[in-house]
Amino acid sequence: MQPDLELIQKVQYQSFRVWSHGYPHQVARWHYHPEYELHYLRETRGKMFVGDYIGDCGPGNLVFTGPNIPHNWVSELAPGVSVAERDLVLQFGAEFVQDCMALFPEFGQVQNLLSEARLGVQFGKEAEARAHETMSAMLSASDTRRVILFLDLLDYLSHAPRVRLASPSYDPSIDQRRNAVINQVLAYILENYTADLREADVAELARMAGAAFSRFFRKNTGLTFxxxxNHLRLNRACELLMNSELSVTDICYRVGFNNVSHFNHQFLQKKQMSPSKFRACHLTQGSCGSSQSAAQ
Structure with missing residues (x-):
């Protein structure tokens, strides 16, 4: 079965993403992404799939995967049963790590860990406890504290015992051409989504006819263009509503919508409330939840 591409959009002005989710969940499927991922399983037992590896997993399971290696955790639950917070996830891009290495030569000591992550690695009990404590703290930590916790955890894991999961012959880049095209397209969209972006122009960038590009894009993202x-624009709107004093109208145009009524309609569909109510709920710490969930 072909893995799906997961689209990871970190919050602007943050170098990495830390979040938690339940099960079943839209990302709990056979998938891949160009980011590194540290995955901690809080609850349930079942099977984990990393590349060509299949094994048992349970509470405390801690796995680190590299760019574009498919992975999934499948819990053994009775039909209709769900878990509110099964997974703790830390995700960061290769470019971020490269920038860190360029600025701080000492950061190079984690290179072995990053190289091994290409095939997925699993850690032992001591690392599981350390990762759970640190990642849980990162969920609510201030920006500077988050960075300190991230560096401390990465340093610890670079020295922790671990075992490789996928076989040495496994090639996570088997669909390299498709991955390269969709990653180029998504990078271009991420840079230009606040402008007047037309699907035909992006299709031309990908060197595809319009209909073929539409099918290609939906197959790889699960969404239409x-x-x-709209997903990117609304996520950015949530950030601005929470972290700026711009008016709703200004935010509408700044994130790329050209009609306030349409913006309000799209926002209501996504958040089940108006932009003004979303801002008010955030200011009073009401039912909107935290910024961790607001941008998902």
């Missing part, structure tokens, strides 16, 4: 653009 317009749905994906």
């Amino acid at each position: 317009v749905q994906y653009i």
Whole structure:
């Protein structure tokens, strides 16, 4: 079965993403992404799949995967049963790590860990406890504290015992051409989604006819082109509503919408409340939740 591409959009002005989710969940499937991922399983037992590896997993399971290696955790639950917070996840891009290495030569000591992550690695009990404590703290830590916790955890894991999961012959880049094209397209969209972005122009960038590009984009993202653009714009709108004093109208145009009524309608569909109510709930710490969930 072909893995799906997961689209990871970190919050602006943050170098990495830390979040938690339940099960079943839209990302709990056979998938891949160009980011590194540290995955901690809080609850349930079942099977984990990393590349060509299949094994048992249970509470405390801690796995680190590299760019584009498919992975999934499948819990053994009775039909209709769900878990509110099964997974703790830390995700960061290769470019971020490269920038860190360029600025701080000492950061190079984690290179072995990053190289091994290409095939997925699993850690032991001591690392599981350390990762759970640190990642849980990162969920609510201030920006500077988050960075300190991240560096401390990465340093610890670079020295922790671990075992490789996928076989040495496994090639996570088997679909390299497809991955390269969709990653180029998504990078271009991420840079330009606040502008007047037309699907035909992006299709031309990918050197595809319009209909073929539409099928290609939906197959790789699970969304139409317009749905994906709106997803990015609304996530950015949530950030601005929470972290700026701009008016709703200003935010509407700043994130790329050209009609306030349409913006309000799309926001209501996504958040089940108006932009003004979303801002008010955030200011009073009401039912909107935290910024960790607001941008998902």
